[in-house]
Amino acid sequence: MRVIEAVVFDAYGTLFDVHSVVDACEDSFPGYGEQISQIWRQKQLEYTWLRALMRQYANFEEVNRDALKYTLHQLKLKFDNSIVERLLNAYLRLEHYSEVPQALKAFQPYKLAILSNGTTNMLETVVRNTGLRTYFNDILSVDELQTYKPDPRVYELAVSTLGVVKKQILFVSSNGWDVAGGKAFGFTVAWVNRQGKPHEELGVRPDYVVRNLLELVDTVS
């Protein structure tokens, strides 16, 4: 293990289970909860990549709303604004994965931060709601840069804010494409491969692959 000074976590899918919105989707559209949640997540990611590349930034709340609307149109479901807002609110009440508090406790000797596509408002809300705020030194949003991961300028934000060199930052994400982005940038990288997916074929490999954050604690210590 290289000498790590800081651990920087992705938020959605890594600390917080984005598919815990399934219940809210299922409540509003019985029988469609799982399908809505899957397409919504895929579209949400696509729209961040596309807008960053088009240089047409809109913040994550807007992109998330747009992705949800596309999803409901695609599934030919009838909806109004109140349903859209209710489902978007579910995004502020995501649950953390069960092992997260114990893992963050174990990582307390390091500087800890979140680096996410979410807006500061979305991130602070979900971190506060899950009782995790005290664990983190910094909560960093792409919003001030007006771009999205895996633009290297996003990863650079962690370096400049934490004052730690790239290789001494352990970047932790469950998203294979984010892992590739962080590794290409120069972080030491751990992939939390919760779903047993294959490696993304983007020309780099993470330094560590674990199934959950407690496995990562064992690997680092």
Added chain:
Amino acid sequence: MRVIEAVVFDAYGTLFDVHSVVDACEDSFPGYGEQISQIWRQKQLEYTWLRALMRQYANFEEVNRDALKYTLHQLKLKFDNSIVERLLNAYLRLEHYSEVPQALKAFQPYKLAILSNGTTNMLETVVRNTGLRTYFNDILSVDELQTYKPDPRVYELAVSTLGVVKKQILFVSSNGWDVAGGKAFGFTVAWVNRQGKPHEELGVRPDYVVRNLLELVDTVS
């Protein structure tokens, strides 16, 4: 209709049916042809967006190979390099949609070009194999720019090569995200919505929506 001087076509999905590789996939992996083709296309697009954003360009032949490998791993199919190369070759023998020659004939009064993510080699091969080469003034590849659509620098390449101002270029694509990219850039844009998909929610709308290229001929003339 604005005064159009040039018509610029996307290639894959617009002139050439990317799902005509289904047969080759089905031959190599009976029962999986449709599924391989769908995931392969999705991953191929994702990898272009991600690599452009990561500033880790690899050309479309490489990205296409990587996307196919990911797809076969995800589906847990056994394969070797000869199968991969055989399926990639099928990509050079895509078929054009049936109405393409008649539509291109009708568009002959305009300057015609292709603007595509493919390499020059891939594009020249498929255009020659389908007998369409004589219709086009220019075949423009992102390869010289080392980035991918919808990076506005790609669309700018059509302006600088053709010497026609943005709004007098009719950009034609079947891909909703490419339509959004071209429109945000400033082209006059037609979406060939072959599959009756909903509009992408990326903050812009195309000028025209048609089901196929002959419908577009009627709209423009």
